[in-house]
Amino acid sequence: MDPYPWETHHPEGKFRVVVTQTLPGQRWIEILTTADCRIEVCRTQHALDSQSIRAAIGDRCDGAIGQITESWDAAIFDAMKAAGVSAYSNYAVGYNNVDLGAASRAGIPVGNTPGVLTETTAEMAVALTFAAARRVGEAERFLRGGRFAGMRPDLLLGTRLHGKILGIIGAGRIGSAYARMMVQGHGMQVIYHSRSANPGLESFVADYNRFRVSQNLSPVSCHRADSLETLLESADCVSVHTILDESTRHLLDARRLGLMKADAILVNTSRGPVVDEAALVDHCRRHPGFRAGLDVFEHEPDMAAGLAELDNVVIVPHIGSATRWAREGMATLAACNVAGILCGYPLWRQTDILPFLEGNPPQAVPSIVNARELEMLP
Numbered sequence: 022m023d024p025y026p027w028e029t030h031h032p033e034g035k036f037r038v039v040v041t042q043t044l045p046g047q048r049w050i051e052i053l054t055t056a057d058c059r060i061e062v063c064r065t066q067h068a069l070d071s072q073s074i075r076a077a078i079g080d081r082c083d084g085a086i087g088q089i090t091e092s093w094d095a096a097i098f099d100a101m102k103a104a105g106v107s108a109y110s111n112y113a114v115g116y117n118n119v120d121l122g123a124a125s126r127a128g129i130p131v132g133n134t135p136g137v138l139t140e141t142t143a144e145m146a147v148a149l150t151f152a153a154a155r156r157v158g159e160a161e162r163f164l165r166g167g168r169f170a171g172m173r174p175d176l177l178l179g180t181r182l183h184g185k186i187l188g189i190i191g192a193g194r195i196g197s198a199y200a201r202m203m204v205q206g207h208g209m210q211v212i213y214h215s216r217s218a219n220p221g222l223e224s225f226v227a228d229y230n231r232f233r234v235s236q237n238l239s240p241v242s243c244h245r246a247d248s249l250e251t252l253l254e255s256a257d258c259v260s261v262h263t264i265l266d267e268s269t270r271h272l273l274d275a276r277r278l279g280l281m282k283a284d285a286i287l288v289n290t291s292r293g294p295v296v297d298e299a300a301l302v303d304h305c306r307r308h309p310g311f312r313a314g315l316d317v318f319e320h321e322p323d324m325a326a327g328l329a330e331l332d333n334v335v336i337v338p339h340i341g342s343a344t345r346w347a348r349e350g351m352a353t354l355a356a357c358n359v360a361g362i363l364c365g366y367p368l369w370r371q372t373d374i375l376p377f378l379e380g381n382p383p384q385a386v387p388s389i390v391n392a393r394e395l396e397m398l399p
């Protein structure tokens with residue numbers, strides 16, 4: 022017997038679409054309904070395993086929307102191909118949980134949800150940066166624990182970040198948005214590590230410097246690091262925004278953590294396995310002045326032994342994109358990816374996906390990550 026409760030919308034729909042967890046808002050349901058989809062939503066709080074997803078796909082299915090907490094492996098894509106699935110979307114911008122090669126071999130387009138969660142996730146990185154720098158978690162525990170006996174000149178002294186050096190690992194959409202917030206808001210000097218130079222970010226800082234100079238403020242710098250090691254050695258705060266793949270797994274290991282300043286701050290809102298979490302626990306224990314702000318963990322929902330007990334670590338449960346606007350927008354984009362493919366729409370050729378978020382969405386498919394492999398590009 023199926024252990025999960027399912028809910029169906031538009032049961033008479035022509036296309037059968039499986040959604041492995043309920044999504045926020047109603048608009049995604051309207052979009053799929055307008056595309057004549059029968060929508061079957063699993064009402065579980067837990068990630069489905071491969072076998073449960075295959076069972077849900079069954080003998081006939083046209084589309085699916087899945088979660089980053091699920092592993093969309095080759096067995097699933099084979100089952101999807103056999104069932105006639107022609108569209109899948111991850112409910113996320115990242116897709117490290119998807120076997121993209123298997124999806125492409127099965128001829129199934131894989132959608133993601135870029136653009137809508139950029140500022141929201143960058144805001145969480147900012148929040149964690151200052152929570153770590155100003156010891157917010159520790160201070161709240163102190164207060165709630167009844168230990169506050171009045172303001173004291175030396176109570177819970179933190180780190181001032183204004184004008185200091187900010188290291189960005191992965192200067193893509195979210196990393197750049199975070200950099201802009203920290204430059205404009207806090208006059209930080211940026212050094213970034215990325216596969217290629219980011220002229221957009223550099224020219225943003227150059228333009229902003231014209232304003233600073235007009236205000237008699239000294240300009241801030243922004244340049245690409247010669248190496249990750251240089252960035253780690255020089256930055257006062259390092260924020261991780263890279264994708265997770267085999268080249269970035271444990272990118273920050275014990276050796277590289279050891280290169281960072283003893284009182285530096287490390288923020289991770291990308292993917293947990295980019296940081297060797299056991300090594301981080303050890304590093305934080307040995308350097309009480311070092312601080313970390315983490316939204317993601319190596320083996321979610323678990324944490325490395327000892328991490329939750331560390332006073333110099335601030336932790337939140339993978340809520341980087343968790344504003345209602347962003348999460349409803351992600352649902353809209355995922356629905357548009359699936360509905361667009363099923364309706365035979367072309368790929369959206371612009372980088373701005375905001376037109377999908379209001380009114381009637383464009384008759385296009387917002388974002389397919391294996392479009393090139395599937396020769397969907399003109």
Ligand SMILES: O=C(O)[C@H](O)CO
Binds near residue numbers: 089112114138291343
């Ligand atoms: O990749 C993403 O979109 C996030 O991690 C999920 O919120």
